Amino acid sequence: MDLSLQKRLAAEILGVGESRVWIDPEAYDRVEAAITKEDIRKLIKDGIIRAKPEHSNSRARWRIRHEKRKKGRRRGPGHRKGGKYSKVSRKEQWMMKVRALRKELRKFKERGVITPKEYRKIYRLIKGGVFDSVAQLRNYIRELVEERM
Missing domain, CATH: 1.10.1650.10 (50s Ribosomal Protein L19e, Chain O, domain 1)
Structure with missing residues (x-):
């Protein structure tokens, strides 16, 4: 019918x-x-x-996502919306760079390439923002060692 x-x-x-x-x-x-x-x-x-009653959007998927975010998941730079610095802030960029430089500097000290006094001096230079990259640091240390010889 x-x-x-x-x-x-x-x-x-x-x-x-x-x-x-x-x-x-x-x-x-x-x-x-x-x-x-x-x-x-x-x-x-x-x-x-x-x-019939109106259907609204299901919140089940939202709840699952919310629980994961509470655990710290889905919070990486790939999940962030917005501009350049809302993805990785200037401070985070600085921290990443400084940690990489200090790690490299430690390796040179452990291998005995630089003296403890030179290590301290370069450490302070890193803190002062003199080096932009690990390659620049390596170049500086190479010149320092060549000068010594």
């Missing part, structure tokens, strides 16, 4: 889409007989035709 007319009329009256109109399966014959808006209004009053 085709109830598309009744569904369309009910949707208009209820102010919802046709997909949200519910018709009682027990009373299909009564609904089929209803062909005017007045008939449909009567069926709505009797509870034979109703509007």
Whole structure:
């Protein structure tokens, strides 16, 4: 049986889409007989035709993501939106650079390439922001060693 007319009329009256109109399966014959808006209004009053509740977006995926973020996951630079410095801040960039330089400097001291006094001097230069990269530091140490010989 085709109830598309009744569904369309009910949707208009209820102010919802046709997909949200519910018709009682027990009373299909009564609904089929209803062909005017007045008939449909009567069926709505009797509870034979109703509007289904509105569906909202599921928060299940959000909840899972939120739990992961509480654990510190999905917080890396690849997940960050925004400009250059909101991904990796200037401070973080500085920390990464300084740590790499100090690690390299330690290696030179452990190998005995530089003296403890030179180590301290270069350490302070790193803190002062003299070197832009590990390559620049290596070059400086190479020149320092060549000068000594």
